[in-house]
Amino acid sequence: xxxxxxxxxxxxxxxxxxxxSGGRGLVKRLNDMGFGPGAEVxxxxxxxxxxxxxxxxxxxxxIGRGLATKIxxxxx
Amino acid sequence: xxxxxxxxxxxxxxxGKSTIFNALTGARQHVGNWPGKTxxxxxGYFEINREKIEVVDLPGTYxxxxxxxxxxxxxxxIIKDKPDVVIDILDASNIERNLYLTLQxxxxxxxxxxxxxxxxxxxxxxxxxxxxxxxxLLGVPVIPLIATHKxxxxxxxxxxxxxxxxxxxxxxxKIAYDRAVEGRxxxxxxxxxxxxxxxxxxxxxxxxxxxMDSAAVxxxxxxxxxxxxxxxxxxxPLEGEHDIETVVPATLYDIIGKIVDEAVIYxxxxxxxxxxxxxxxxxxxLGLPILFLVYGLIFGITFVLSTPLMELIDTxxxxxxxxxxxxxxxxxxxxxxxxxxxDGIIAGVGGVMVFLPVxxxxxxxxxxxxxxxxxxxxxxxxxxxxxxxGLHGKTFLPLLLGYGCxxxxxxxxxxxxxRKDRLIAILINPLIPCGARLGVMTFIVSVFFSGLTATLVxxxxxxxxxxxxxLMGVLFRKFVLPGEHxxxxxxxxxxxxxxxxxILIHTGERGSIFVKKAGxxxxxxxIVIWYLSNYPGANINSSYAAMLGRTLEPLGxxxxxxxxxxxxxxxxxxxxxxxxxxxGVLYASGGxxxxxxxxxxxxxxxxxAYTFLLVQMIYVPCLATVAIIKKETGxxxxxxxxxxxxxxxxxxxxxxxxxxxxxxxxx
Numbered sequence: 001x002x003x004x005x006x007x008x009x010x011x012x013x014x015x016x017x018x019x020x021s022g023g024r025g026l027v028k029r030l031n032d033m034g035f036g037p038g039a040e041v042x043x044x045x046x047x048x049x050x051x052x053x054x055x056x057x058x059x060x061x062x063i064g065r066g067l068a069t070k071i072x073x074x075x076x
Numbered sequence: 077x078x079x080x081x082x083x084x085x086x087x088x089x090x091x092g093k094s095t096i097f098n099a100l101t102g103a104r105q106h107v108g109n110w111p112g113k114t115x116x117x118x119x120g121y122f123e124i125n126r127e128k129i130e131v132v133d134l135p136g137t138y139x140x141x142x143x144x145x146x147x148x149x150x151x152x153x154i155i156k157d158k159p160d161v162v163i164d165i166l167d168a169s170n171i172e173r174n175l176y177l178t179l180q181x182x183x184x185x186x187x188x189x190x191x192x193x194x195x196x197x198x199x200x201x202x203x204x205x206x207x208x209x210x211x212x213l214l215g216v217p218v219i220p221l222i223a224t225h226k227x228x229x230x231x232x233x234x235x236x237x238x239x240x241x242x243x244x245x246x247x248x249x250k251i252a253y254d255r256a257v258e259g260r261x262x263x264x265x266x267x268x269x270x271x272x273x274x275x276x277x278x279x280x281x282x283x284x285x286x287x288m289d290s291a292a293v294x295x296x297x298x299x300x301x302x303x304x305x306x307x308x309x310x311x312x313p314l315e316g317e318h319d320i321e322t323v324v325p326a327t328l329y330d331i332i333g334k335i336v337d338e339a340v341i342y343x344x345x346x347x348x349x350x351x352x353x354x355x356x357x358x359x360x361x362l363g364l365p366i367l368f369l370v371y372g373l374i375f376g377i378t379f380v381l382s383t384p385l386m387e388l389i390d391t392x393x394x395x396x397x398x399x400x401x402x403x404x405x406x407x408x409x410x411x412x413x414x415x416x417x418x419d420g421i422i423a424g425v426g427g428v429m430v431f432l433p434v435x436x437x438x439x440x441x442x443x444x445x446x447x448x449x450x451x452x453x454x455x456x457x458x459x460x461x462x463x464x465x466g467l468h469g470k471t472f473l474p475l476l477l478g479y480g481c482x483x484x485x486x487x488x489x490x491x492x493x494x495r496k497d498r499l500i501a502i503l504i505n506p507l508i509p510c511g512a513r514l515g516v517m518t519f520i521v522s523v524f525f526s527g528l529t530a531t532l533v534x535x536x537x538x539x540x541x542x543x544x545x546x547l548m549g550v551l552f553r554k555f556v557l558p559g560e561h562x563x564x565x566x567x568x569x570x571x572x573x574x575x576x577x578x579i580l581i582h583t584g585e586r587g588s589i590f591v592k593k594a595g596x597x598x599x600x601x602x603i604v605i606w607y608l609s610n611y612p613g614a615n616i617n618s619s620y621a622a623m624l625g626r627t628l629e630p631l632g633x634x635x636x637x638x639x640x641x642x643x644x645x646x647x648x649x650x651x652x653x654x655x656x657x658x659x660g661v662l663y664a665s666g667g668x669x670x671x672x673x674x675x676x677x678x679x680x681x682x683x684x685a686y687t688f689l690l691v692q693m694i695y696v697p698c699l700a701t702v703a704i705i706k707k708e709t710g711x712x713x714x715x716x717x718x719x720x721x722x723x724x725x726x727x728x729x730x731x732x733x734x735x736x737x738x739x740x741x742x743x
Binding site: 001019020024025026027028029030031032033034036037038039044045047048049050051056057058059060061062064065066068 | 138141143169170171172176212287288317318321323324325327350354358360452455456459461463469501536563564566567568570571606643
């Protein structure tokens with residue numbers, strides 16, 4: 001599967017993070033929360049709109065849809 | 077022994093830090109703010125072998141960057157205040173992400189003991205952690221704990237004390253970055269050596285400078301190291317695809333991966349309770365109805381139970397006033413003293429105490445829901461809707477709570493971590509009419525309107541207030557607190573059984589904050605309002621308040637108000653309920669309620685009544701709310717803005733509605 005933004009990943013599909021884009025603070029914050037390159041991520045819950053619930057490094061995290069478009073992932 | 081030993085508690089949010097803090101200090105704690113910051117600071121004490129130990133609860137953080145005030149506060153405390161030992165609390169069921177902070181703490185100090193909390197939950201979720209191996213890998217002691225059962229606390233305290241007294245030495249793991257980064261770190265370290273840098277570890281500072289950490293840059297600039305900064309920004313970018321902001325965290329997570337591989341055995345992981353609960357509670361369609369049900373329960377229980385208690389307190393204070401008045405007059409005290417004590421002080425204190433049941437009951441319910449882990453889900457579910465209006469998902473609960481009372485509502489904005497989000501939530505909250513204002517509105521509407529018209533009038537007012545909430549939310553976000561819309565990124569902690577001890581302590585804290593801080597201000601201003609309404613003349617008709625009302629009459633006339641309405645609005649600042657009592661005194665001929673209704677309906681047209689309803693709904697929050705805004709924002713400026721904009725908004729809308737109404741021939 002080709003890389004896609006986290007916001008488009010289907011629920012329960014595992015993927016690994018390729019890159020995070022955005023301002024310095026945002027990139028650092030996402031990295032701090034575990035969204036660094038290579039991290040395994042899975043979408044647990046997503047509605048038509050609104051934030052996604054994802055599993056990242058053993059933690060459940062709610063992430064805004066806009067933010068999720070900045071994280072490119074590689075589905076397994 | 078040399079001086080009092082200080083222990084600092086560090087850890088991610090939701091790791092059970094406050095449970096451990098409460099278990100250590102019990103009720104001997106003090107809640108304040110970090111000097112000059114809006115971040116809450118908790119300090120406490122305990123005694124062991126007749127030695128007094130101070131415990132400082134650092135803000136819960138995921139990292140130690142300069143991007144949030146909480147993180148800056150935590151790292152500055154570790155660096156500058158040099159606690160004798162840092163107790164780093166980990167959630168064993170979440171160890172990977174938690175170790176990220178641990179490694180950063182180890183870069184700052186070697187006086188660290190790791191408290192591995194929630195080992196029971198980790199085991200239930202199939203993760204078995206070898207504490208000894210973990211300790212060997214990290215180079216600091218690791219104590220397994222189940223804080224909710226107080227198991228392991230004694231061992232933790234003993235180990236922490238040994239480290240604090242220097243009786244136990246640690247050899248924390250050294251973090252090595254890749255060669256290119258290490259080369260740069262070494263270079264910067266050499267350049268920093270000649271500067272005097274307030275005890276900041278040079279290696280750590282070098283890493284932060286590479287990351288362009290704003291506080292680190294500022295520090296070096298101040299120490300006269302401008303050239304160093306220029307040199308650093310002139311360094312070639314790292315080879316490879318990632319820049320330094322990514323490489324540093326990636327290295328830490330790499331090390332963590334290796335540690336976890338060695339020290340943790342993951343068994344077949346079945347579905348956890350959190351998985352199952354989340355499937356229902358955050359469900360696409362069920363999530364929202366469940367949220368309304370939970371909030372309905374919180375408010376239902378709070379307001380149903382608090383109403384009789386509030387009446388009881390009110391009656392109690394009235395009895396007290398009666399008793400005090402008769403004692404004072406029979407002992408020959410002058411009338412002014414009698415008035416000051418009875419109508420100024422006792423009534424003022426009563427006015428504060430009446431709020432207490434709402435605050436205690438609400439925060440009791442709130443703490444249960446928050447501790448259980450549901451509050452984060454509520455924000456997740458609500459964010460979809462709130463986001464469209466530029467507000468954070470967590471703003472919803474305080475807004476809703478505002479319909480009961482704005483005071484606990486503003487205190488409840490503490491759940492918003494981002495300062496801008498929180499300020500906006502505080503500023504727009506007074507626009508939600510509280511129970512007292514709704515009471516005034518219902519009464520006036522029932523006097524002037526009836527049947528369907530009354531319902532429509534009431535509904536229109538509520539809709540206007542909601543519209544204003546969102547309008548002001550957007551305006552504040554855009555013009556007053558500009559900047560990028562803070563991204564929604566929030567941990568959803570595993571569900572847990574809330575601990576009763578934590579809930580009681582939290583509730584007690586909120587109650588005492590309100591009584592102490594708001595109480596002093598409210599009582600003082602109540603005395604002033606009492607004075608203005610009773611002097612220099614014998615009654616309110618010839619008081620300073622009346623003079624002020626008459627002075628303001630030209631302004632009022634723009635909205636069709638006479639001086640009496642202006643006085644009622646002024647009096648309403650003390651407590652919104654008094655608006656009605658004041659109108660009663662001023663409009664009644666003969667003092668009966670029938671006289672009041674006849675008097676006021678004869679004096680005001682329905683258009684003026686409607687304008688008055690609108691203005692009283694919006695203009696300045698009540699005194700208790702203003703006091704709590706000051707307390708929560710820690711700033712007179714923001715308190716002033718909250719008072720100023722509501723006043724201005726009320727004036728503009730009042731003039732507009734009255735003017736347009738007149739043009740349309742309704743007046």
